[in-house]
Amino acid sequence: MSIPTNIPTDVDVLIVGGGPAGALLGCLLARRGIHVLVVEKQQNLDRDFRGETLAAPSVVTLRRLGFGPALENHGYLETTAVSMRMEGQEVLNVDYGRFGIGALPIDIPQPGLIGLFNDAAAGEPGYAYAAGTSCTGLVEKDGAITGARLRDRDGNRVTVTARLVVGADGRFSKVRKEAGLAAEITPQQRDFLSFKLPRPAGWGQHAELVVNRDKHLVVLPTWPDFLRVGHNLPKRGLGELRRRGIEAFRAGITEIDPRLGPLVEEHVRTWDDTGFLEIFTAEMADWARDGLILIGDASHTCTPILGQGVNLAIQDVVMISPVIAAALRAGTGPVPATTFDGFVAARRRHKRRVTRFQRMQEAALAQHKPAKVWVRRVRFKTMNRLPLKYVVFGKVINAPHPIDPADLRTGAEAAPTPAAPSAA
Numbered sequence: 001m002s003i004p005t006n007i008p009t010d011v012d013v014l015i016v017g018g019g020p021a022g023a024l025l026g027c028l029l030a031r032r033g034i035h036v037l038v039v040e041k042q043q044n045l046d047r048d049f050r051g052e053t054l055a056a057p058s059v060v061t062l063r064r065l066g067f068g069p070a071l072e073n074h075g076y077l078e079t080t081a082v083s084m085r086m087e088g089q090e091v092l093n094v095d096y097g098r099f100g101i102g103a104l105p106i107d108i109p110q111p112g113l114i115g116l117f118n119d120a121a122a123g124e125p126g127y128a129y130a131a132g133t134s135c136t137g138l139v140e141k142d143g144a145i146t147g148a149r150l151r152d153r154d155g156n157r158v159t160v161t162a163r164l165v166v167g168a169d170g171r172f173s174k175v176r177k178e179a180g181l182a183a184e185i186t187p188q189q190r191d192f193l194s195f196k197l198p199r200p201a202g203w204g205q206h207a208e209l210v211v212n213r214d215k216h217l218v219v220l221p222t223w224p225d226f227l228r229v230g231h232n233l234p235k236r237g238l239g240e241l242r243r244r245g246i247e248a249f250r251a252g253i254t255e256i257d258p259r260l261g262p263l264v265e266e267h268v269r270t271w272d273d274t275g276f277l278e279i280f281t282a283e284m285a286d287w288a289r290d291g292l293i294l295i296g297d298a299s300h301t302c303t304p305i306l307g308q309g310v311n312l313a314i315q316d317v318v319m320i321s322p323v324i325a326a327a328l329r330a331g332t333g334p335v336p337a338t339t340f341d342g343f344v345a346a347r348r349r350h351k352r353r354v355t356r357f358q359r360m361q362e363a364a365l366a367q368h369k370p371a372k373v374w375v376r377r378v379r380f381k382t383m384n385r386l387p388l389k390y391v392v393f394g395k396v397i398n399a400p401h402p403i404d405p406a407d408l409r410t411g412a413e414a415a416p417t418p419a420a421p422s423a424a
């Protein structure tokens with residue numbers, strides 16, 4: 001097969017995966033004049049049922065990086081609070097406005113977000129993007145990674161040489177496997193099924209967790225005019241759920257949250273209207289080899305609780321961009337693994353904090369015995385009365401993103417925080 005002509009075969013940095021992590025990193029490195037190629041196996045950005053929540057610090061960060069106007073142009077939905085109802089009683093309400101960090105969390109679908117990064121990068125010399133192109137293997141020389149083998153949808157193959165390969169290829173990372181970096185996968189007790197519904201007028205803009213014993217729904221107002229609903233399933237319970245039929249599924253949703261009954265009747269017609277997410281966490285002893293680093297879900301898969309996946313990916317990128325730039329300036333061959341020691345240590349600390357919180361939440365949500373369900377309600381109600389709840393939540397969702405001055409866009413950081421476009 002002939003080699004695709006649009007792919008540069010020798011770059012400074014090859015990024016495998018054009019999700020939020022890979023796309024933003026490609027953009028920031030290209031802005032610094034680094035020759036970068038981003039390869040994404042999907043032909044287009046059409047990806048349903050992915051993390052769409054941008055935590056408030058990510059919103060602040062993206063504005064400082066100069067993406068504010070593009071975010072406004074695209075549109076998004078601000079999330080004003082998160083509340084929890086258990087067995088019909090409100091037990092917790094956290095007002096995001098109380099954190100005072102200059103932004104609220106927002107909901108923006110991944111195609112829109114990634115599109116902003118790709119559009120901004122496209123104008124930079126030295127930037128290349130290959131859609132519909134997969135990494136099929138790594139190239140190694142004297143123990144260091146020196147590039148990767150790629151294949152496009154027509155079966156054309158090409159080998160690209162790079163001083164650094166970045167694995168940003170998500171939770172089932174091919175790059176991770178090819179590099180021989182072992183991941184410790186910890187399955188969580190339950191999996192997740194998601195679906196979207198039209199958002200009724202006057203619904204409000206707060207995220208809700210609706211819990212009934214060991215069953216729960218996450219109900220997220222979603223841009224432009226949807227509700228994104230996630231429902232927990234027993235581990236390996238998808239087959240059984242399907243055997244019982246879509247009507248039984250709809251009835252189960254209605255039992256947990258009767259407000260959703262008429263909506264699921266009308267809009268969840270077949271299993272094609274749902275998306276499955278296997279919930280696990282991944283921890284790794286090593287994230288790097290000479291010539292290679294993993295970022296985003298590839299290095300630290302977490303669970304959907306509090307929607308931290310995209311937030312963690314953005315934090316990885318703003319922290320690693322100056323590290324990569326300095327390493328490329330300092331040497332000539334493959335970037336040494338030790339370059340990333342500080343980055344990995346800092347990101348691992350933060351990811352552990354998020355995972356610990358998520359596991360605690362999951363353990364609480366999985367309770368089904370009446371006495372434990374009662375104690376759980378009392379615990380959350382007590383926490384709700386204490387200002388401590390803002391400290392606990394803030395530590396998980398509001399960790400600041402340290403941005404290198406070279407990544408800032410002059411004037412962007414000083415611009416007033418624009419008003420959010422009105423939700424549809």
Ligand SMILES: Cc1cc2nc3c(=O)[nH]c(=O)nc-3n(C[C@H](O)[C@H](O)[C@H](O)COP(=O)(O)OP(=O)(O)OC[C@H]3O[C@@H](n4cnc5c(N)ncnc54)[C@H](O)[C@@H]3O)c2cc1C
Pocket residue numbers: 016017018019020021022039040041042048049050051052053133134135136168169170171173174175275276277295296297298303304305306307308309310313
């Ligand atoms: C179905 C689903 C639902 C989710 N729901 C939530 C949620 O509700 N809340 C939450 O916080 N998080 C959720 N997540 C996780 C969230 O989407 C991720 O944490 C976030 O997108 C991480 O970004 P990333 O760039 O690291 O990885 P990803 O977004 O996974 O991007 C990786 C990219 O790499 C590409 N790729 C993979 N293999 C190759 C290859 N060999 N060659 C080239 N390209 C490749 C993929 O096509 C993909 O575009 C969900 C994830 C999935 C899959």
